[in-house]
Amino acid sequence: MSWAEIGSEAELRELLGEVMPRAATKERVRLHERDRQWLAASPFCLIATSDEQGACDVSPKGDPAGFVHVLDDATIAIPDRPGNRRADGFINILRNPHVGLIFLIPGRNETLRINGRARLVRDAPFFDELIVKGHRPHLAIVVEIEQIFFHCAKAFMRSSLWKPETWGDDLPSHARLTKETQKVEESVEELETYYGATYAKKLYAS
Numbered sequence: 001m002s003w004a005e006i007g008s009e010a011e012l013r014e015l016l017g018e019v020m021p022r023a024a025t026k027e028r029v030r031l032h033e034r035d036r037q038w039l040a041a042s043p044f045c046l047i048a049t050s051d052e053q054g055a056c057d058v059s060p061k062g063d064p065a066g067f068v069h070v071l072d073d074a075t076i077a078i079p080d081r082p083g084n085r086r087a088d089g090f091i092n093i094l095r096n097p098h099v100g101l102i103f104l105i106p107g108r109n110e111t112l113r114i115n116g117r118a119r120l121v122r123d124a125p126f127f128d129e130l131i132v133k134g135h136r137p138h139l140a141i142v143v144e145i146e147q148i149f150f151h152c153a154k155a156f157m158r159s160s161l162w163k164p165e166t167w168g169d170d171l172p173s174h175a176r177l178t179k180e181t182q183k184v185e186e187s188v189e190e191l192e193t194y195y196g197a198t199y200a201k202k203l204y205a206s
Contacts, residue, residue, distance in 0.1 A: 023152075026149040026150065027147050027148070027149050028147075028148050028149060029074065029145060029146060029147065029148065030073040030074050030145065030148075031070065031073045031074070031076075031145065031148065035112060035148060036070055038103060038105065038112045038150075039066070039068045039070060039076070039103060039112070040065065040066040041065050041066070041105050042065060042066075042068065042103040042104060042105050042112070043062055043063060043064060043065040043066075043067065043105075043106070044060065044061070044062040044103070044104045044106075045060070045061050045062075045068070045078070045101050045102060045103045045104065046058055046059070046060055046061075046101065046102045046104075047059050047060075047061060047078070047089055047099055047100075047101050047141070048099060048100040048101070049088075049089045049092035049093055049096070049098075049099050049118075050092055050096055050098070051091070051092045051095045051096055052095045052096050055092075057088040057089050057092055059088065059089040061078055061080075063079065063081065063132055064132060065105075067079060067130070067132070068103070069126055069129060069130055069140075071126065071142070074144060074145045075142065075143065075144055075145065076114070076142075076143050076145065077121070077124075077126060077130070077140045077141065077142045077143070078101075078140060078141040078143070079127075079130040079132075079137035079139075079140050080137050080138070080139040080140060080141070081132075081135065081137065081203065081204060082135075082202070082203070082204065082205060090120060090139070090141075093118045093119070093120055093141065094120065097117040097118050097119060098115075098116075098117060098118075099115070099116060099117070099118040099141075099143060100113070100114075100115045101113065101114045101115070101143065102151070106162065107162050108156075109153030109156035109157055109161075109162070110150050110151060110152065110153050110156075111150070111151045111156075112148070112149075112150055112151070113147075113148065113149055113150070113151050114143065114145055114147070114148045115145075115146055115147040115148075116143045116144050116145045116146040116147070117143070117144045117146065118141050118142065118143045118144075119141075119142050120139060120140075120141060120142075121139070121140050121141075121142050122138065122139055123138075124140070127140065132204060133203075133204045134204065135204035135205075173192065173195070174195050175188055175191035175192040175194070175195050176188055176191075178191055178195075179191055
């Protein structure tokens, strides 16, 4: 079967039509008070990065609501917490500063989108305001906002993302997924212990 691939912006526009007026005019370059309120209520965001060749990565970031620090009307800072040390997104930022962010609030179908230029900061006076459970971050992503807007609710409505009655899957535990998809020495039982009750205790342990 042949594929009918789209090869130009003109062809794409012919298929989709022109941008709706409200969508075309919703972009801003500075934080509105409602943006600040959204960031203060958001406990989770996704950060998209790419290297100089265009290879992409999307990383989740989460902390208590309001974890994103607003430096001014055009600059925000996102603290880093202990993780697996792959640093894929960080390395991308060093090679290509352009980033895209989506901020979620549980139960809300809209999202706040921010695009801009990022840099990595290893220390600054505002780090003292990023302490959670005694953990002062050793790194923060500082983003200079170039574009900001609220994204519509349709994707969340279609997916019923926040409706618990639609949740459920037949996938095995994370420990078993790890054992089946990676080359690891630990047994499933050892991995179940690692990802078990004590895992939460390591969230802010360096």
